[in-house]
Amino acid sequence: MSTEQASPDKYLAVRKDIIKVFPKEDYDDGSFAPVVLRLAWHASGTYDKNHKNGGSDGSTMRYKTEAEDPANAGLEVARAVLEPVKAAHTWISYADLWTLAGCVAIEHMGGPHIEWTGGRRDKPSETDCPPQGRLPDGGLGKDHVLDVFVSRMGFTVQETTCLIGAHTVGRCHKDRSGFDGPWTETPTRFSNQFYKQLLHNTWTEKKWDGPRQFEDEDGDLMMLPTDMALLEPPFREYVELYAKDKQRFFDDFSAAFLKLIELGVAKRGRL
Ligand code: HEM
The missing domain is CATH 1.10.420.10 (Peroxidase, domain 2)
Structure with a gap:
């Protein structure tokens, strides 16, 4: 995060810019909102309560180990559509942006409001990634x-x-x-x-x-x-x-x- 301070007004501006990137007529069912929601979930769903690591704090999916986990195939699309939002609001961390975007996606699709708050930080290196293979396998029971x-x-x-x-x-x-x-x-x-x-x-x-x-x-x-x-x-x-x-x-x-x-x-x- 840069030294520029976050404020409720600034988060509102980020939310507005996130909503703008969702509609896309020739992508899937016309919206990036579902894949952005999946990004927020996969960024968070690596958490291990026993080892106390993984999770959304750190945005470690920016690094190869996590980005190339086969479970994350396709999420480069979600990360890429959020890049212009990050460029316009450089003060927000990726970790906050991705989780906020998931919440905005849910609301935008008619779902409930989520009481999101900011403060996550971007961890500095590849070695901060959780191991691959933590996300669930849809083929199992x-x-x-x-x-x-x-x-x-x-x-x-x-x-x-x-x-x-x-x-x-x-x-x-x-x-x-x-x-x-x-x-x-x-x-x-x-x-x-x-x-x-x-x-x-x-x-x-x-x-x-x-x-x-x-x-x-x-x-x-x-x-x-x-x-x-x-x-x-x-x-x-x-x-x-x-x-x-x-x-x-x-x-x-x-x-x-x-x-x-x-x-x-x-x-x-x-x-
Ligand atoms: C047992 C747990 C879960 C399994 C095995 C699972 C598996 C999958 C798989 C295989 C896909 C298709 C990915 C693709 O081919 O693009 C998918 C899509 C999706 N999942 Fe899950 N998932 C699980 C739980 C969740 C949870 C907890 C959330 C969010 C709270 C979630 C949200 C989504 C969304 C929104 C998509 C659609 C993405 C798109 O349209 O591109 N899933 N999931």
Whole structure:
């Protein structure tokens, strides 16, 4: 961060400039907002509560080790669209910019407000990166989801089920993760559709030359094996709750996402 001081007015100006970079007619479903949300999550989701490292503080995805983690394929797109915002507001750290942009993306797509605060710093070198392989693998099942979210990051089962509901927006890309397609018919609208689709569609394994994933009857929508795991206990009761109660999903998501982007973030008299 430069010596220039942050202030509420300045953050507002950053938010406005972030919103300007989202619309893009010929990209995916017309918006960079989903991939920017994914950047905020992957910047944060490396946190290890046992080793007390990883997480959004440091913006270590600027360095090769983390940028080239196969789980982060495609996130160069999100980092690149935010570059003009960084150039216009050089005082903000990348770590703050990426997490703020994720929150702005959620709100911009009709989701809840997140009580984001600033104060993250950019760590200086490649050696600050967490090891590769900490982000979840969509091809695995329930035990893996519990290992990553509950044992390693420190979320409850309910918070975990809530966070994965972000798959209501965006899509999988064959050339990034190998998986293909969107989870809902409204991939730029933040809602509780993910849970509704998960519960009420009939999902069968897609027959194709690609990683194991599930498709609905029309073959338009998809679910990852980790998404399907949410239909089992201990997650299922929360899928049912959030499918029925959108406001509850929004309230819980707002709190869980704030916790996610603050994992491992040092309190420094933040704004
Ligand atoms: C078990 C946990 C999770 C797994 C295995 C997982 C896996 C994936 C995969 C494979 C993709 C497709 C990437 C691509 O091909 O471009 C994806 C996309 C996405 N994920 Fe997750 N994810 C998980 C949890 C989350 C969480 C907690 C969030 C946010 C709170 C999130 C937000 C997103 C978004 C917004 C996209 C769409 C990105 C785009 O449209 O480019 N995911 N996820």
